[in-house]
Amino acid sequence: MLSDGRRVLNNLFTAMNKKNNFMTNSDLRGGQMLTRVNRRYFLRSAGVATTLGVFVLGACKDHDIVPGIDGATVDLGEGDVGILNYAYALEQLEAAFYTEAVAKPYAGMTDMEMRMLTDIRDHEIIHRDFFQAALTPTGMIIPGLALDFSSVDFSSRASVLGTAKVLEDTGVAAYNGAGKLITTPDYLVLAGKIVSVEARHAAAIRDLLMPNTTSFAGDDIVDAQVNGMMFGLDRATPPKQILPAVQPFFKTTLTANASVFQ
Amino acid sequence: MNIFKLIEDIKQVDAEALDRLEFASRRSFMSSLGTKLMAAATPVALASVFNKAFAFTPGAIEVLKFALTLEYLEDEFYKAGNAKAGLIPDMYKPVFAQIGKHESQHVAFLESALGAAAPAKPNFDFTAKGTLPDSLNTFDGFVFLSHAFEDTGVRAYKGQAGNLMAAEDKPLLEYALQIHSVEARHAAVARKILGTIRNRPEIKPWITLNEGSPAAVYAGEDNTVQGGVDINGIAGKSKEAVTEAFDEILTKEAVFAIVTPFLA
Numbered sequence: 001m002l003s004d005g006r007r008v009l010n011n012l013f014t015a016m017n018k019k020n021n022f023m024t025n026s027d028l029r030g031g032q033m034l035t036r037v038n039r040r041y042f043l044r045s046a047g048v049a050t051t052l053g054v055f056v057l058g059a060c061k062d063h064d065i066v067p068g069i070d071g072a073t074v075d076l077g078e079g080d081v082g083i084l085n086y087a088y089a090l091e092q093l094e095a096a097f098y099t100e101a102v103a104k105p106y107a108g109m110t111d112m113e114m115r116m117l118t119d120i121r122d123h124e125i126i127h128r129d130f131f132q133a134a135l136t137p138t139g140m141i142i143p144g145l146a147l148d149f150s151s152v153d154f155s156s157r158a159s160v161l162g163t164a165k166v167l168e169d170t171g172v173a174a175y176n177g178a179g180k181l182i183t184t185p186d187y188l189v190l191a192g193k194i195v196s197v198e199a200r201h202a203a204a205i206r207d208l209l210m211p212n213t214t215s216f217a218g219d220d221i222v223d224a225q226v227n228g229m230m231f232g233l234d235r236a237t238p239p240k241q242i243l244p245a246v247q248p249f250f251k252t253t254l255t256a257n258a259s260v261f262q
Numbered sequence: 263m264n265i266f267k268l269i270e271d272i273k274q275v276d277a278e279a280l281d282r283l284e285f286a287s288r289r290s291f292m293s294s295l296g297t298k299l300m301a302a303a304t305p306v307a308l309a310s311v312f313n314k315a316f317a318f319t320p321g322a323i324e325v326l327k328f329a330l331t332l333e334y335l336e337d338e339f340y341k342a343g344n345a346k347a348g349l350i351p352d353m354y355k356p357v358f359a360q361i362g363k364h365e366s367q368h369v370a371f372l373e374s375a376l377g378a379a380a381p382a383k384p385n386f387d388f389t390a391k392g393t394l395p396d397s398l399n400t401f402d403g404f405v406f407l408s409h410a411f412e413d414t415g416v417r418a419y420k421g422q423a424g425n426l427m428a429a430e431d432k433p434l435l436e437y438a439l440q441i442h443s444v445e446a447r448h449a450a451v452a453r454k455i456l457g458t459i460r461n462r463p464e465i466k467p468w469i470t471l472n473e474g475s476p477a478a479v480y481a482g483e484d485n486t487v488q489g490g491v492d493i494n495g496i497a498g499k500s501k502e503a504v505t506e507a508f509d510e511i512l513t514k515e516a517v518f519a520i521v522t523p524f525l526a
Contacts, residue, residue, distance in 0.1 A: 112463075119466065122499050123507040129497040134489055176439045180432040185424045190489060192420040192442065193508040197468060199446035200509075204467040207451055212353050214360040217447040222364065224440055231371040232364030233440035234447075 071251060074142050076239075078258035080184050081135065085142045086239055086256065087191065088131035090174055093249050094167055095124040096147050101164070104154045113208060120164075120201050127194055146251035161209050168202035169221050169235075170246060171195075176236035181260055199234070322431040325422045327381050328514055329438070330372040332418055334383045335524060336411050337365040339397075342388065343404050350401060354455060358408070361448045368441055375434075385526035393523065405456045410479050412449035413469065414512065414520055417479075419445060421511035446509070468506040478520050483510050 076085040098121035105114060135141035153159040175195035182188045203216040224233040239261050243254050340362030343349055350358055373380045388397040388407065396403025419442035426435035450467035457465035464470070474480035484505050486494040494501050512520075 115463075116466075119468070119503070119506065122497075122503040123468070125497045126493075126499055126504055126507040130488060130493060133491075133493075133496070172443050176436065176443060179423070179439045180436050183427075185427060186489065188423050188427065189420070189511065192423050192439070193488070193510065195439070195443055196416050196420065196446035196449075196509040197507055199443040200450035200467045203447035203450035204454065207454060212357055212455075214356050216357070216451040217360055217364065217444055222444055222447070226371070226437075230367065232367030232444055233371075233437065234443040236436050236440050 073253040091128040095128040171198040173235035173237035387526040390523040409452040415445040417512035
């Protein structure tokens with residue numbers, strides 16, 4: 001597992017050196033398209049990166065209507081790579097959700113709300129593309145996932161912010177629950193760097209819904225118990241519980257069959 | 263484990279727990295059969311969880327002591343602020359009462375974990391030797407120090423996660439992460455309130471570049487190197503957004519340098 005980890009970091013370095021060539025044009029489902037493109041690309045060739053930008057733009061046209069694998073089953077994989085794929089899946093979901101929410105603002109969205117949702121969208125896209133860059137060269141990256149937002153009414157403030165609240169709280173619990181499964185110290189720190197930003201999002205969204213109340217860190221969510229008592233602890237939820245909870249947002253079926261998730 | 267001290271702590275923290283404790287205690291006095299019930303329903307059970315923790319690594323114990331010292335600082339600060347008449351406007355009282363409640367809970371939790379190894383609570387000077395004279399005098403001064411303490415706390419816990427990776431420390435790692443994200447929730451709302459009362463919308467719930475004061479609290483937050491690689495420009499996003507998307511660690515030494523002026 002450790003050697004896996006080192007390999008991922010090495011691969012990340014290699015991939016990131018090419019970032020100028022493949023990290024553009026990714027706001028609108030770009031992650032999914034780029035995933036396909038990058039997988040093909042890395043399988044075919046490790047060089048001639050300068051042509052990739054053109055290739056990506058061409059591919060975007062070709063695949064504009066294909067957001068991911070519909071109805072397919074995707075397993076997250078083993079070890080630290082599996083955990084990173086798990087995070088990548090959740091970040092794909094969040095990035096796509098906020099991209100939609102910003103593209104189709106609900107009626108009466110204030111300037112402040114638009115700024116906040118745009119900021120969060122950008123953070124989630126950065127997280128998604130970061131994981132994509134880290135995972136792509138391993139050959140073990142999950143593909144772009146088909147998403148299902150049919151439960152969300154993007155014209156409704158309550159629906160959008162209510163969904164955002166659930167996604168952020170879930171993200172916090174998911175990262176907290178995955179921490180002890182990670183074996184590579186650098187990945188644990190990376191997860192820590194991201195989870196506190198997700199917690200900031202969760203608090204900000206909750207405060208939009210119920211300003212200046214206890215909701216930002218409410219007793220309904222900072223409610224993890226130790227022997228039946230509350231100690232000001234956020235939730236830490238294992239992947240096996242998170243995945244069924246978020247599955248309705250995915251048309252792709254996600255499985256976590258490897259031993260790291262058991 | 264000083265059970266009487268623990269009970270005192272729990273009293274301050276959780277009235278419902280106190281009820282359970284008293285219920286269980288009555289049961290145990292009235293019936294010899296109550297002993298097991300008490301163990302299952304009261305903080306004693308928490309202590310027993312951590313008694314196994316004498317198998318925790320020495321490094322993990324040091325992390326707990328470090329965390330408890332920071333939680334003492336925060337807890338005493340909110341106790342003082344929340345108790346001071348006229349300091350916090352009514353509209354913001356629920357926020358700071360909630361933060362204060364959590365910090366008291368974190369103190370009780372860490373004291374329970376450490377038992378006799380818990381460090382003594384220091385005496386604090388929230389003016390930092392006079393450099394922040396308004397910390398408990400004006401709401402602005404109070405919120406300013408609140409956001410600085412919370413952002414420091416987030417970075418401090420994050421910086422220690424790597425010291426809790428031994429197999430026997432994994433439960434502690436998870437608890438530490440669970441506190442860490444609560445501190446981040448606190449930080450976000452304290453920052454929002456600071457931005458609101460100062461009419462400074464650029465103070466967001468998240469940290470942009472290394473902007474903020476005191477400078478030492480935000481030093482290095484403008485880092486764009488993640489996983490050993492500079493991701494500035496990723497996804498075509500601004501450096502501001504890239505730095506907001508990742509919070510950074512602080513070393514124990516850097517945290518002590520920030521905190522030391524607040525020790526009386």
